[in-house]
Amino acid sequence: MRVLFTNNALVWGGAEKNTLQIMAGLRERCHEAVLACPPWDSMMEPARAQGFPIVSTPFRHKRNPLGIIYTWRAIRQVRPDVVLANGTRTVMSAGLASQLTGTPFAVRAVAEIGPPIPLRIAQLVICLSASMVQFARKYGVSAERIQLIPNSIETDSFCPDPQLRGQTRRELGLSEDHFVLVLVGRIAEGKGHRYAVQALSQVLGRLPSTVLLIVGEGSLEQEVQEQIASLGLESQVKMLGFRADPRPYYAAADIALVPSHWQEAAANVNLGAQAMGLPLIASRDGGLPEYIAEGETGILVPPADAQSLGEAIMFLSESPQRCQAMGRAARRRVMNLYSIEKMIDRYAEVLVELTKAV
Numbered sequence: 001m002r003v004l005f006t007n008n009a010l011v012w013g014g015a016e017k018n019t020l021q022i023m024a025g026l027r028e029r030c031h032e033a034v035l036a037c038p039p040w041d042s043m044m045e046p047a048r049a050q051g052f053p054i055v056s057t058p059f060r061h062k063r064n065p066l067g068i069i070y071t072w073r074a075i076r077q078v079r080p081d082v083v084l085a086n087g088t089r090t091v092m093s094a095g096l097a098s099q100l101t102g103t104p105f106a107v108r109a110v111a112e113i114g115p116p117i118p119l120r121i122a123q124l125v126i127c128l129s130a131s132m133v134q135f136a137r138k139y140g141v142s143a144e145r146i147q148l149i150p151n152s153i154e155t156d157s158f159c160p161d162p163q164l165r166g167q168t169r170r171e172l173g174l175s176e177d178h179f180v181l182v183l184v185g186r187i188a189e190g191k192g193h194r195y196a197v198q199a200l201s202q203v204l205g206r207l208p209s210t211v212l213l214i215v216g217e218g219s220l221e222q223e224v225q226e227q228i229a230s231l232g233l234e235s236q237v238k239m240l241g242f243r244a245d246p247r248p249y250y251a252a253a254d255i256a257l258v259p260s261h262w263q264e265a266a267a268n269v270n271l272g273a274q275a276m277g278l279p280l281i282a283s284r285d286g287g288l289p290e291y292i293a294e295g296e297t298g299i300l301v302p303p304a305d306a307q308s309l310g311e312a313i314m315f316l317s318e319s320p321q322r323c324q325a326m327g328r329a330a331r332r333r334v335m336n337l338y339s340i341e342k343m344i345d346r347y348a349e350v351l352v353e354l355t356k357a358v
Helices: 014-028 044-049 066-078 091-101 117-121 130-138 162-171 193-203 221-230 247-252 268-275 306-317 320-337 340-357
Strands: 002-006 032-037 054-056 082-086 105-109 124-127 146-148 179-184 210-215 237-241 255-258 280-283 298-301
Touching (some): 002 014, 014 082, 014 340, 032 044, 044 054, 082 091, 082 340, 162 247, 179 247, 179 268, 210 247, 255 268, 268 280, 306 320
Parallel strands (some): 179 255
8 A cells, every 4th residue: 555645844743753653654564655745844854864755745825726736746646545634734735636636535633624625525534532533523524434543652762761860850950859840842822831831930939949841942932932031930941942852851850731722632742741651731622631541640721721730730749759650650551552553553454444445
């Protein structure tokens, strides 16, 4: 089976990393994976480095009619057995180009896609959470065209590492006396960085040793920096920029935060943090609650609510034993439920079935 993956994202994020893992896993199972993306796409160089064929589709806006032409050309060149669209910018062009060429079309619904047309014309809609299943059903996708395949994480490489914890803390100028929070991901609208910073300002009154690590970059970076300065938190927040490997910062932390408020489908960072043995404080938003056993592996708070986020941080900070027990439970749960091998087996299975059914 030959699969043409379409992507169009300026910023490397969890969806892109996960897509590359799926491509690699399919290749290991003797399938072919080809990437169609623009030259500026964040996946292009990582995919090229892993030896995947790449076809250029140089369009930016998801409603750009040139996207249909470029994707049609890519399909004609690659002649895939199935097209799998990843992300909101390519679903429309990939869907219409697939129809024009008579190629089976699948959508990986990583978030609310927007216009329902791509969902309605897809023969297969892969959802990362039950909340995304409900979204697809709302837009008229029949149950038999939907497959729920949660994200996964490599638990062999994402695992607790006391040595890395000590090393990273020393590099950051932190001691074991500091209570460290970590927030990994794009600094963008809906990711909740502003609420995390506001919550930190509340926590410091009771726990002055608290430090927040922000790992990532994005369109709201300047705004978050200005908020930090206005609250006088420059010494308590470390903005570390984009880091290809977040594991040192998970290892250094005591709690991971995922304060998203934009119908997050899954958030890979929540699995990475839990696999590293961290308890999670996350928003009751989108698919996030499905990845957390509340009270056992983490705490859920209302989205866009800095006060509740701060209260949850203080609750966990009061008992290191509670934090550690939740972290151990989080890793066990991820290992049991979110194996990367199981995820890729499911992708291979449903895509092969699609090629046979159409």
